[in-house]
Amino acid sequence: MQLPVSTNSKAIVKYATVILDLGIEKCLDYQIPTEWQKQVTPGVTVEVPLMGAKRSGIVRNIKEESEFKAVKPIIRVVSDEVKITPELFQLAEWVSKYYCSPLGKIIKSILPSPVRKSGKHKMQAFITRARPKDELRELCLSLRQKNPKQAAALDPMLKAKKGLFLSELMEQSGVSKSPIETLIKKGYLHSEQVKVDRSPLRGEEYFRSGPKTLNKDQSSAYQKIAASIEQTRFETHLLFGITGSGKTEVYLQAIAKARENGKGVIILVPEIALTIQTVERFKSRFDESIAVLHHRLSQGERFDEWHRILRGEVQIVIGARSAIFSPIQNLGLIIVDEEHDNSYKQSDESPCYHARDVAVIRGYHTNATVILGSATPSLESFKNAKSGKYTLSTLSQRAEVAKLPKVKLIDMRQEYEKADGNLLFANPLLKQIKERFKNGEQSILFLNRRGYHAFLTCKACSTSIQCAHCDVTLTFHKSERQLRCHICGHTQMPAINCPTCKTDGVMQYKGMGTEKVERTLNALIPEIRTLRLDADTTKHKGSLQKLLRDFGTGKADVMIGTQMVAKGHHFPSVTLVGVLNPDAILNIPDFRAQESIFQLITQVSGRAGRGEMPGEVMIQTCQPDHPTLRFASQQDYLAFYENEIQSREIFSYPPYSVMAKLTFSGKNEGYTFQSSDKFRRAVLQKLPQAYHIHPVLPAAYAKIKDNFRFQFIIRGPSAYCISSALKQIKESSPPPSSVKLLIDINPMQMS
Numbered sequence: 001m002q003l004p005v006s007t008n009s010k011a012i013v014k015y016a017t018v019i020l021d022l023g024i025e026k027c028l029d030y031q032i033p034t035e036w037q038k039q040v041t042p043g044v045t046v047e048v049p050l051m052g053a054k055r056s057g058i059v060r061n062i063k064e065e066s067e068f069k070a071v072k073p074i075i076r077v078v079s080d081e082v083k084i085t086p087e088l089f090q091l092a093e094w095v096s097k098y099y100c101s102p103l104g105k106i107i108k109s110i111l112p113s114p115v116r117k118s119g120k121h122k123m124q125a126f127i128t129r130a131r132p133k134d135e136l137r138e139l140c141l142s143l144r145q146k147n148p149k150q151a152a153a154l155d156p157m158l159k160a161k162k163g164l165f166l167s168e169l170m171e172q173s174g175v176s177k178s179p180i181e182t183l184i185k186k187g188y189l190h191s192e193q194v195k196v197d198r199s200p201l202r203g204e205e206y207f208r209s210g211p212k213t214l215n216k217d218q219s220s221a222y223q224k225i226a227a228s229i230e231q232t233r234f235e236t237h238l239l240f241g242i243t244g245s246g247k248t249e250v251y252l253q254a255i256a257k258a259r260e261n262g263k264g265v266i267i268l269v270p271e272i273a274l275t276i277q278t279v280e281r282f283k284s285r286f287d288e289s290i291a292v293l294h295h296r297l298s299q300g301e302r303f304d305e306w307h308r309i310l311r312g313e314v315q316i317v318i319g320a321r322s323a324i325f326s327p328i329q330n331l332g333l334i335i336v337d338e339e340h341d342n343s344y345k346q347s348d349e350s351p352c353y354h355a356r357d358v359a360v361i362r363g364y365h366t367n368a369t370v371i372l373g374s375a376t377p378s379l380e381s382f383k384n385a386k387s388g389k390y391t392l393s394t395l396s397q398r399a400e401v402a403k404l405p406k407v408k409l410i411d412m413r414q415e416y417e418k419a420d421g422n423l424l425f426a427n428p429l430l431k432q433i434k435e436r437f438k439n440g441e442q443s444i445l446f447l448n449r450r451g452y453h454a455f456l457t458c459k460a461c462s463t464s465i466q467c468a469h470c471d472v473t474l475t476f477h478k479s480e481r482q483l484r485c486h487i488c489g490h491t492q493m494p495a496i497n498c499p500t501c502k503t504d505g506v507m508q509y510k511g512m513g514t515e516k517v518e519r520t521l522n523a524l525i526p527e528i529r530t531l532r533l534d535a536d537t538t539k540h541k542g543s544l545q546k547l548l549r550d551f552g553t554g555k556a557d558v559m560i561g562t563q564m565v566a567k568g569h570h571f572p573s574v575t576l577v578g579v580l581n582p583d584a585i586l587n588i589p590d591f592r593a594q595e596s597i598f599q600l601i602t603q604v605s606g607r608a609g610r611g612e613m614p615g616e617v618m619i620q621t622c623q624p625d626h627p628t629l630r631f632a633s634q635q636d637y638l639a640f641y642e643n644e645i646q647s648r649e650i651f652s653y654p655p656y657s658v659m660a661k662l663t664f665s666g667k668n669e670g671y672t673f674q675s676s677d678k679f680r681r682a683v684l685q686k687l688p689q690a691y692h693i694h695p696v697l698p699a700a701y702a703k704i705k706d707n708f709r710f711q712f713i714i715r716g717p718s719a720y721c722i723s724s725a726l727k728q729i730k731e732s733s734p735p736p737s738s739v740k741l742l743i744d745i746n747p748m749q750m751s
Contacts, residue, residue, distance in 0.1 A: 015066040016040055016074060018048055018057040019103045021116065023350070025731055027103060028057075029066040031073040040074065042089070043082035045116075047075045056116075058084055058107055083111060083310070085327055091362050100660075100723035100730075100743045101351035109351060110325040112293075114303040122300055123193045127180065128163035130190040139188060149179040157189065166191070209284045211256070212249050217241075221393030225254045228369045229261060229333060236360055238339075238385040239373040241395030242404065242635065243606020247373045248278075250395075251335050252285050254371065255316065259288070263332020263368075264315045268323055268355055270341035271567045278318050278337070286316065293319030293326060296541060321346065321355035324362060331366045334359045338567065339372035339381060340599055345748045352744040356381075375606060375637070376599040379648065380655040382641055398610075405577070405608040405615030407633040409624040424512060424520050429578050429618045433521070436576045437528050437557050441613065443576040445521075445560045446604045447514050448585060450534040451475035454511020456483060458498035465495055471703040477536070478515055488705045517580065518560050533561030566604035577608040579619040586626065590750045591653045594628045598640050601632035652692075652715060654746060660714040660722045661747040663699060666739040669708040675739040676710040682733060683714065686725040691716030700751030707740075719745050 014032045030048050032040045040046060044059050049072050056078055084092070084107070092106040108116065129136060136154055143151040156164060156172040164172070169180060183189045214222060221239055228235040241247045255265050269278050279292060291305045291314040308314050310327045317326045321344050324334070336344070336356050344355040356372060363370035372381055372390070385392035398404060408428070415426045425433070436443050453476040457464040464473045467485035474483035474492070482491045497504050514534050521530060531551050538544040544564075551559050552571055559565055585597045601619065609615020621629055631640035649656050662679070666672035676696045683693055692715045699709035714722055726743055735741050 012064060014040075015063050015071060016046065017060045017063065018046060018074075019060050019107055020048070020050065020055050020057040021107065022055065022104050023102050024104060025102050025727070027060055029063075029068055029071050031066075031071045032062070033073050036074060036077055039077045039080045041080075041082065042086070043084045044080050045078040045083065047078050048072070049075060057104075058111075060089065060103075083115060083327075087331075087366060088325065088327060090365055091325070091358070094361055094365075095351055095353055095358060098719055098723060099351040099353050099745050100726045101353075105350050109322060109346075109353070112302045112306055112322075114299040115306050122304075123195060125166035125191050126163055126194040127157065127166055127169050127184075128190045128192075129157055129160075129188075130184075131188055133158060136188060147179070149175045150183055153179045153183060154188075211253055211285075212246075214249065214253070215246070215397065217393075217395045217397065218246050218250050221395065222250050222253055224391055224393060225250070225369060225371060226257045229254065229257050229263070232261075232332065232367050234364050234367045234369070236363065236370040236372065236384075236390045238377060238381055238390045238392050239371055239395070240377055240382070240385070240392060240637075241373070241375060242398065243375045243603065244398040244404075244610050245375070245395035246398075247337070247395060248281060251337070251371065251373070252282065254333060254335070254369075255282070255286070258333040258369075259286070259315065261332060262330060264328040264330050265317070265333045265335070266323060266326060266328060266331065266359075267316070267318045267335045268321065268337065268344070268359065269318065270320070270338050270343040271564065282316065282318065288316065289314040290316045290318060291326070293317060293323040295320065295322075298541075321353075324355045324358050331362070331368050333369050333371070334363050335371045335373065337373050338603075340374045340376050340378040341567075342596070342748045347744060347748060350742060352742070352747070354746065354748075357746075376602045377637075379595060379641065379645060383645065383655045403609060403614055404635060405605060405617050407605060407617040407619065407635065409629060409633050410618055410620045411624045412620050412622045415620075424517060424580070425524070425578075426618070426620050429620065430524065432576050432616065432618065433528075433558065433578070434525060437525065440573075441575040442551070442554070442556075442571060442573045443558045443578065444565050444571075444574055444604070444607050445517060445558060445578045445580060446562075446565055446600075447512070447517055447560070447580040448562050448600070449475075449511070449513045449581075450486075450515065450536055450562055451484070451513035452478035452515040452519070453509035454513060456494055456507055456509055458501060458503065459506040459508050460498060460503040461501040463498065463500040465499070468492075469703070469706045471701050475513065476509055478519070479536075487701065512581075514560050514562060521558065521560070528558060529556045530558045530560060531556035533559055533564045535562070538564070563600065565607070566600050569607055570610055571607065572610050572612070574607050575609060575613045575615050577605055577615070577617045579604060579617070581621075582619060582629065583622055586623065586628065591648070591651070592748065592750075594644055594647075598628050598632050598637075598644075601629070602635060602637070605632070605635065657715045657717065658719040658722065659746055660719075660726070661711055661744040661750065662714070662726075663709060663711040663742045663744070664735065664739050665704070665707040665709045665742075667707060668738070671736075672708050672739050673710050675735045676712065678733075679729065679735060679741070680712050682729045683725065686729060687714070687716065687722070691722070713750070 014037060015029050016032050017027045018030055019027050040059055042059050042061050045056055046059055047054055047056050088110060095106050096103050137158060140151050140154040152173045153175050156169055184191050225237050239247055258265050283290060291309050293305055309317055312329045317323055317328055336359050339356050346352055360370055384390045410426045410428055415423055433443050455464045455473040456476055465483060466473055467490050469490055470485055470487045472487055474485055477484050483494055484491045495507055498506055514532055518530050518532050531547055533547055550556060579601055582597055605617040608617055627643060664672055664676035680696055694713040696710050696712045699711045702709055
């Protein structure tokens, strides 16, 4: 018997814990009004009151009690679409705990801006025929004389298979919207609003390719990876392969295995340039849709790509570091290509996460297989592999016919003596560039500084022209005839007289950048075709892709560039690589400097000899006997690792400790220092003696954008212990609002 429902039953009051789109440390509770109780679920976006203003946030969970008495109600449900899955919430909470960052800021990293702000799909009018073709053809003939514009509008519609977008119809017919609307009103044409695909890959065509036969090393690596994919077992594989050893083919076959098992795949690449190349390789292999995520997409493209992933329309995602947070379904494989690359680390804003480490944790949470690939693995990853924490697979030979290039160190001290101190290219390097040009082969020149001259200095007092807003020297850009700050973008005209000592006519340009290298090479070999790849030449959307395509199709003989050229590009016609000034990086006062220069030289050297023709690498240096350069010239990672890991252990640097860098910035220099010193004293009281807290010092860039910067370093055994202590101090005695604090756990740079 069915019991009657009581009319006096009181509705259960429910509460939602909301993560606000702000940098506050805690989530806040809000009451769920009765009318919203069905729509308010974890992951949806709501609008709530906070200090007299309306704020949006994501619902974390629902509960029937709140520890607070006066709980305000939710204003409205902004979107009932679940934007963050339980798995991503779990990952966000780990990132928050490990990197000591508020959940609200983690959500900003997980959700692209257009998704957080409830962007919309692009809708456009699609015109179709409302009458049979024969009838429209007769109508068109009758209108040709009395109403030619309507007839012109019908012509493309008679040829179209299904229909045309309104913009396409107007362009093809050469008429305005008015005659088309008249035909719609009369019932001859039909118009409906349809969703427009803004995928960056739309309309692209790719040559089909099939899987290649794996060599012994590749096959061994693949079998280990395939086993963990099939068993849905979390396992991290370090694929350590020399440049050109065929790591990509192992990735491709691993992806095929994951897709056979119905599992989603995320592929991380460190640069937009590599995203483009990776997409081309993967689209040629897989018929299914692929989503692309990186910061150079338009807001609309990012909105559409993210929603395609959320709806399960794509199961392969390729992107830069933030793609690790993509809402892919049934995740089974994560690939981090060039896992050593610094661009996987977010360093300029909270959370200062490392996408490689987040990838491993996400794999652990989802029982997914993780592949970390590199010719020069980070010391942390290689130590994990040697200790058995990661599964190590080594590819020791180049794939197919390609051989490792010969590497030569050129002693620039001797070259400077011959050339009276003014020299960009050593004679052996210039001779080889000419030789390759003559033979129709290509060359790459690497210099890790853009611009023309590095700085403008006074011969009398040795003072360099500095940025008015940052503690850095200005770089001269000849194409614009301006001095420019590479941090804040400030520009000014070059000084004729010294602004410090006021001496006339003593200003002198020094140092070189990629712009000067290009102009000098064109002056020395006028007929040579050059192409420059740096931040100045790749500002605009599509420019990077065009430059790489031009070089790949032989439209330039020499590519000159910064770190962009050192990434995993595959140009079979490149037989010569020149490294122009590695000493500038080698002498940076940073414990990672040796590792960085070894990786850069090895990676850029790997661009040579990837086809049938042998390659050669020439490194111009004033320190030819430096151990790191010798190891790099021999492509001997294992010898470099053994040498460098000993130094790290002696000084208790990562991976033998965890490090945290705390940077304080503010307009008032003295007040900023006092705030940072006070915070340090609180840390001294909070952390046990096992942790070493360095003194407060000015940052390497002591002023940026008119803000003075101070920092101190913490070293110790546990990141969780450091983060927990810092979180407690931030809550109990935070820095004043005029001083900003950035916490970077395991920083990649000490500056």
